[in-house]
Amino acid sequence: MAGYVPGEQPKQALLCKLNTNENAFAPSSAVKNALESLDWERLRRYPDPTADALRDRIAESFDVERKNVIACNGSDDLLTLIFRSFTSPELAVACLDPTYSLYPELAKMQGAKIIPIGLDFEHDFALPGDLLEQAKAANLLIITRPNAPTGNSFPLSTMREVCQMFDGVVLFDEAYADFADDNCMEFAKEFDNVIVSRTFSKSYALAGLRLGFAVGNAKLIEGLFKVKDSYNLDMLTQVVGLAAFCDQKYLKERCGQIKAIRDDFAGQLQKLGFKVVPSQANFLFAAPPDGDGERYFRMLRENGILVRYFPGKITGKYVRITIGTPEEMQSVATVTEKIFPRGDTRRG
């Protein structure tokens, strides 16, 4: 197997680092306060193996019980648990194509067959009408909503139908849901085959902390607990994560700000002749007018701007640009306008 290759974390200072969908802004000041008031001597002890204080707060906020929540070392850890629990050489997994490129690597570790469900790239990467038919042979169906790297979402009515009809576990990977207009959390309560996962890496601006969680039917969550490391979540992460989660006001304000920057930047790119997939996330998937994503990626890089490029027949036409601060997005717009002057709308 090739193994998952994470986005580049450059050592040298760049003008703008917009390649791994980190948050444009600092975390809540509640995080700083929690760190400052932490009793360092507590590090002598093992952390709470089940992260009860954090899970209770999350459960309360989504109106579920502690037994419906699991907290993990980033949502990647959660994905590992889910693949280990629900896939095997006999139990296939279905996921979108394109989507988060970690899933196929996790499937390979399990020897599990992956069923890619091609999105309709001519219609902004919409779901195909025969999604359920294609996913029929899978035990686990992952719907990344909003999807990555495309940034678009899918109708809630279709999601409900999927939960009702799919004969297996449905995972909604909602890493970017805090930037979206709606989410599937209610389905985790309504259906016994549904898990919804979230992360603190994007909306909470805590990618460096490593914290994710999932909500689902108690029996599914209980199964995941059997597979996890005993102390998968360190004490620091539990304390800081709880403080961040309690500051929902800050979360909403910052997400609102990022959404406004996103929509404004999308408009600027469109004026320069870019094809921009409608985004519900903190990034844009955008194709330059000449349809050469790799060239645009390289030219941005030469100008100190790092975005993400995904080689491929379709994905290679695009780049994925994380939404940064207004100043960062202005730098991208300025460089982009030099590469593609206004009115030059040639398409490849």
Ligand SMILES: Cc1ncc(COP(=O)(O)O)c(C=O)c1O
């Ligand atoms: C769709 C999706 N799911 C999960 C993750 C992993 O997030 P975490 O930092 O919580 O491991 C990412 C990270 O980029 C992602 O894009």
